[in-house]
Amino acid sequence: FYAHTISPVCIAFVYTVVMFVFIASIHPLLGVLALFSWAAAGIALPVLTSHFAADTGERVRESSAQLSTAVLDSLCGLSETIRYDDGERRMAYMEEKTDLLLEAQEEEKYIAGRNMATASLLISIFDVMMIICGIALYQRGAVKFDGVLVSSIAMMSSFGPVTALAALGSTLQNTFAAAGRVLDILDEAPVTEDITGKEPAVCGEINAEDVSFSYEEEEILRNLSMRIQEHRITGITGRSGSGKSTFLKLLMRFWQPQKGTIEIAGRNINTINTSELRNMESYLTQDTFLFSDSIRNNLKIAKPDASDEEIETACRKASVHEWIMSLPLGYDTPAGELGDRLSEGEKQRIGLARAFLHDAPVILLDEPASNLDSLNEGIILKSLREEAAGKTVVLISHRPSSIRIADDTFTVENGRLS
Ligand SMILES: Nc1ncnc2c1ncn2[C@@H]1O[C@H](COP(=O)(O)OP(=O)(O)O)[C@@H](O)[C@H]1O
Ligand SMILES: [Mg+2]
DSSP, X not given: OIIXXXXXXXXXXXXXXXXXXXXXXXXXXXXXXXXXXXXXXXXXXXXXXXXXXXXXXXXXXXHHHHHHHHHXXXXXXXXXXXXXXXXXXXXXXXXXXXXXXHHHHHHHHHHHHHHHHHHHHHHHHHHHHHHHHXXXXXXXXXXXXXHHHHHHHHHHTTOHHHHHHHTTTOOOHHHHHXXXXXXXXXXXXXXXXXXXXXXXXXXXOEEEEEEEEXXXXXXXXXXXXXXXXXXXXXXXXXXXTSSHHHHHHHHTTSSOOSEEEEEETTEEGGGSOHHHHHHHEEEEOSSOOOOSSBHHHXXXXXXXXXXXXXXHHHHHHTTOHHXXXXXXXXXXXXXXXXXXXXXXXXXXXXXXXXXXXXXXXXXXXXXXXXXXXXXXXXXXXXXXXXXXXXXXXXXXXXXXXXXXXXSEEEEEETTEEO
């Protein structure tokens, strides 16, 4: 800031004073003319043009802020986006914001260019006026010829600092460099490659066979085998750090086991198209992220073409419809503005509604109620119990109260079943 704002101001000021004294010493009239032209080029013109440019600058800042929000939101909600395979829509949304910014930037550049041309023209006019004045004074014998020459040259070379001052406003470059860095993160290679072009798959029993997995050195899962039967609730319990969440992530193919196989209806999930796998599985964790968008659009990420009835049905099943209707704008209430009115329980119920709306045959839940009081836990479990008919549910929890609703229960200890 100091280097780019304070120093040009000081330089322009000192330089102008020195130049003024110098030109005025040749002839006072020339000094006054110089002072007047600096004031016109350095103060009057920028003030006038900034009046016109203010609108564009505002738009650039506005769309830049919108893009930042969109990017930040997308980063925070990356996991939600991947789960529901909503990446393309999210990307299109960010591209739209990027285009808005580019448009505003383009216009800003155009205006900056026009200002520059106006300034140059003005400066040339003043230079010519200086020469004409100099010659007039010379003809009357008021100044010597070299005085005219020196003052004209001094005048021509004196606008640098003044125009630098006038150009101050247009240093938004840094902001865009910052946005560029964030976009780079999004280009990072995924851990598992998306699978496409395979035969359509059917859903059925999930069978993990002799699975071993480690993120780095340490083995998290060791020769784990588990049969998750169709249309039942399978509970997985065990101490924290025993590898329960990791197992679910393998079922989602966020990671791949180093050893062993995971099959759905007898087919290795490594041979199932990623988008199909995402449609087969809904995944809910203990924190639900809400994008800064309306509640309706937050639900729609699970099913972009969902009708209002479908959304309402899902919310009724998740016992959150009544609460949403109690909000001032109902389903159109911006989630970002709820703040304190949105409790952890309500957020989880919105997450559950999302999972129900996704309408996948398999629902994976990783400690969905562990941040909730027993009242909210009860609500979630009841919704789950009712929705479970005809679905395959995998429920991770360390709470006996949650695990009680399971038809089958496994306990994981140190990466193995016990
Ligand atoms: N992305 C990761 N990279 C490296 N280690 C991880 C990662 N995620 C989890 N772990 C480690 O794996 C172990 C099992 O974690 P997790 O599956 O979350 O257990 P649980 O859900 O049973 O509490 C923990 O020791 C944890 O530190
Ligand atoms: Mg866990």
